[in-house]
Each structure stands twice: as structure tokens, then as C-alpha cells.
Amino acid sequence: QNIIDYLPRLNQFQFNIRSTMLLKNQIDLPSNEDIQYTFKDFLNNKIISCVNYFLENNQGQCHIYSYPYTMRRYENIANNFPGGLFTCVYEVSLYDEHPFEHEFFIRIQKSFPFMKRLAIINKKAQKYKQRKKLKNINQDLFVIKYSHLKRLILDEAHDDYVEQFLLDTKTCLPYGVDLYVDYKPLKRVTYNFKR
Structure with a gap:
């Protein structure tokens, strides 16, 4: 069965997502606001996002998690x-x-x-x-x-x-x-x- 079918009944969702990306000629990079907007429908969760760009290493990092952090x-x-x-x-x-x-x-x-x-x-x-x-x-x-x-x-x-x-x-x-x-x-x- 598809897990998506059960999502409307989900009361709380705890997660921790950390991703990195190489910054090769990217002009439109996501901001904290962009990331927060993607979680606008998570009404029962406090979602924290933190976006960092490390230009010396040509790398971006995004950390998104539900709070409280477990x-x-x-x-x-x-x-x-x-x-x-x-x-x-x-x-x-x-x-x-x-x-x-x-x-x-x-x-x-x-x-x-x-x-x-x-x-x-x-x-x-x-x-x-x-x-x-x-x-x-x-x-x-x-x-x-x-x-x-x-x-x-x-x-x-x-x-x-x-x-x-x-x-x-x-x-x-x-x-x-x-x-x-x-x-x-x-x-x-x-x-x-x-x-």
C-alpha cells in the first residue's frame, strides 16, 4: 500500500534532514524562507531550517528538522x-x-x-x-x-x-x-x- 494515503491521518511527524550540494554555477539558490514555505502545511509541527553556503568549498548545506529535536x-x-x-x-x-x-x-x-x-x-x-x-x-x-x-x-x-x-x-x-x-x-x- 501507499504510505501517502495515510498522511492525512498523521498527527505528528518527527524528522531530521541534512543535505549538501555542490555550488556549480547555480544562480537561484534556496533560502531559509523558501525551505520554510515548503512546510507550510505542517500545522502540527514546528519546522526549523538552516541554510548555509560555504563559498570557499563551493558547497551548500541545508538542515531541516522538526522541533523539539529528538x-x-x-x-x-x-x-x-x-x-x-x-x-x-x-x-x-x-x-x-x-x-x-x-x-x-x-x-x-x-x-x-x-x-x-x-x-x-x-x-x-x-x-x-x-x-x-x-x-x-x-x-x-x-x-x-x-x-x-x-x-x-x-x-x-x-x-x-x-x-x-x-x-x-x-x-x-x-x-x-x-x-x-x-x-x-x-x-x-x-x-x-x-x-
Whole structure:
């Protein structure tokens, strides 16, 4: 029998769709609004879409899912991540061609409070590393606490992200975190292991 015949009786539909495409001479690329419009008839579901274009890699990525999100993994989060609360997610990966700033990591920590594994893929240096200006007063950055993190993967990350996670002035990690990072960036960030 055809599953389409049963769709009118479907009360709730949970899904997670992630697709990538090569951007070869494409002029008319779909936007978040275009994607949202295709789901206009899903009245009983909150549908989230996130479209990213990575021009350096000639690649587009589209992630569409029903919310609340019930999957255990959330992959390739970029700077335009819409946020939300994802209590079922334990594994997260971040990827972008633009730098991740401290405020982005605050959003990630708040969105994934039970995250156990985090991988960062980003070769771009942060623009605002030390302090942020708030109402013309220099203030220290908010220290981010990752209470449940067990594995941190930084082997494809710029030195700034190694520093972001290893300096206790920016991030607080629990004891016993497995760290995956190349030797040279670790040596640079820690000033030859003396910092």
C-alpha cells in the first residue's frame, strides 16, 4: 500500500534532514524562507531550517528538522544556528568558513546543556578574542562551563579555538576530558607548555 494515503491521518511527524550540494554555477539558490514555505502545511509541527553556503568549498548545506529535536547528534552547526534547547543531543560538531566568537560558544553551551562530545572545524582566527565592549565599559568575557563534556576535538581548529577552550578565563571544562588537538597548536597556545 501507499504510505501517502495515510498522511492525512498523521498527527505528528518527527524528522531530521541534512543535505549538501555542490555550488556549480547555480544562480537561484534556496533560502531559509523558501525551505520554510515548503512546510507550510505542517500545522502540527514546528519546522526549523538552516541554510548555509560555504563559498570557499563551493558547497551548500541545508538542515531541516522538526522541533523539539529528538536526535542524539547535531552536526555542522554554523554561525547562523537558530538556537533552541536540545536536551537529547550529546554529540555536536561546529563548522564554518567565518570565525566563531565567544558569544557563539555561549549559545552552543545554552542550547546543548548535556553535550558530551564537541568537535570544532574552523580555520579562521577569531576577531574579538580578549574583551568585549558593553556600554562603553571593557568587561571580561563570560566564562563558559561545559559540565558534561567528555571529548573535545580541536584537530581541525585554528589556534584561537584551542585557546578558547584551554584557558580557564574563557571556558571551564570538567576533569577527565579527552582532548584531541595537534601538537604544534597546543605548544603555541600554551607557550611551550609553560602557560
